[in-house]
Amino acid sequence: MSICGLDFGTSNSTVGVVHQQQPLMVPLELNSQSGEFETTLPSALFFDFETDDIHFGREAIELYSRGEFGRLMRSMKSILGSKNMDEGTQIKHKRYAFNDIIGFFMASLKQRAEAFNQQSLESVVLGRPVHFNDHHPELDLAAQNRMADIAHSVGFKQVSFQYEPIAAAYDYEQQVDKEELALIIDIGGGTSDFTLIKLSKQNRLKAQRDDDLLANHGIHIGGTDFDRHLSMATVMPHFGLNSYYIDKPTLKMPRHYYVDLATWHRIHLLYDANVLRDIAELARESQDKQAMLRLAQLLKNKQGHKLAASVEQAKIDLSHQETTSIDLSYLVNLEVHDNSEELLLNKASQLDLANAIEADVNKVFAAIDDTLTQAGLQGSQIDTLFTTGGSTALPSVKKLISKKFSQAKWISGDLFNSVGKGLLLDAQRRYL
Structure with a gap:
């Protein structure tokens, strides 16, 4: 069966296919550390400047982390829905449109899935957030159209879309026996999405679910x-x-450099020669010259993505442990470094994380309230809460969910595969 559900995520992507008449998530990449195949492929590309090859997923991140000469790109989905969609970016001696870059990644997903399924894939249901852009409907529509164009360009003949939280609802519905009013909370890498839906064993057979x-x-x-x-x-x-x-x-020193350094898809902008000159000048003007020199050296060595990966790993660690160390050990050999202990012992706690993300988490839960208001419902009327997406595992998020929906049954879904599984179910409804 030449159908699939494809979840192109900000941080990770998945593909579901019907393999030997069974719905399965495709093992997309061998994890070199565990020795096992993973059904997630990190949404990352590495352009190797020595060989001109393009690498994907964990391999891309590993090559960059080893110091191979090239350009790493992540969080490409964040570009969709923004005013930067048409800008493109310079890679080595060539300028690429973001359509091309996302197309390289989607083509790799398709090829891996076809190799596993041993047949070409012609029809796809693509996941999409409820809003690519929260405030500009025209940019939101343009982002979906762009995704459709990319999917067609890599060989899909039939392309349709489903909202990611609805796809997650379809995945959960496979285990539902009686009718439930379910709230789906999907907090992914780039967006938080919510669906209120009636689910039942009978409903999952229906072709149309608008009611x-x-x-x-x-x-x-x-x-x-x-x-x-x-x-x-x-x-x-x-x-x-x-x-x-x-x-x-x-x-204070200009803040925007640090915001860019902490934002995956903007880090490469700081490697520009003009920026390096600006940072060197700021180091001469700063009361904390040593810290600014450290920043200059970090950017000169193009280690911004490695820094971001260290922080991302710390966030993941803090989802299941109270404290962690953010690995900055690769900085201790820098000539400008004067306090290696400070960096080697850089700690972060669950409280640090909770305080840092509190404002955004409150916005997420305000959006959940808006979802309830749309339906004219109270939280106490929800039968089941189904959560997916990596950030639903964060302690401060879980605490607020428990407090707000204390009466509801809480099902924690597959953090990284629920959406993809639901997209495949939708593909089966639409195309078979």
Whole structure:
């Protein structure tokens, strides 16, 4: 059967296929550390400047982390729905449109799935957030059209879309016996999306589900935003954030450099020669010269993505442990470094993370309230809460969910595969 469900995520992507008449998530990549195949492929590309090859997923991240000469790109989905969709980017001697870059990645997903399924895939249901853009419907529509164009360009003949939280609802519905009013909370890498829907064993057989859908809402806040806030709170002060000018003791160093350094798809902008000159000048003007020199050296060595990966891993660690160390050990050999212990022992706690992301988490839960308001319901009327997406595992998020929906049955779904499984179910309904 040449159908699939494809979840192109900000941080990770998955593909579901019907293999030997069974719905399965495709093992997309061998994890070199565990020795096992993973059904997730990190949404990352590495352009190797030595060989001109393009690598994907964990392999891309590993090559960059080893110091191979090239360009790493992540969080490409964040570009969709923004005004930067048409800008493109320079890679080595060529300028690429973002359509091309996302197309390289989607083509790799398709090829891996076809190799596993041993047949070409012609029809796809693509996942999409409720809003690619929260405020501009024209940009939202343009983002979906762009995704459709990319899917056609890599060889899909039939392309359709489903909202990611609805797809997650379809996955959960496979285990439902009696009718339930379910709230789906999907906090992914780039967006948080919510669906209120009636689910039942009988309903899952229906071709049209419009009557079952009570509300659908989303907000452009997700795990990469949480990474950025944790980075700003715990790591960026080592590089001069919040330090002051010598001759203007009440004026802090420019903040935008640190925001860019903590944002995956903007890090490469800091490697520009003009930026490096600006940072060198700021180091001469800063009260904390050592920290600014550390920043200059980090950027000169193009280690910004490695720094971001360290913070991301710390956030993941803090989902199941109270404290962790953010690995900055690769900085201790820098000539400008004067306090290796400070970096080697850089700690972060669940409380640090909770404080750093509190404002954004409150916005997420305000959006959940808006979803309930759309349906004219109270939280106490929800029968089942189904959560998916990596950030639903964060302690402060889980605490608020428990408090707000204490009467509901809480089902924690597959953090990374529920959406993909639901997209495949939808593909079976649409195309078979």
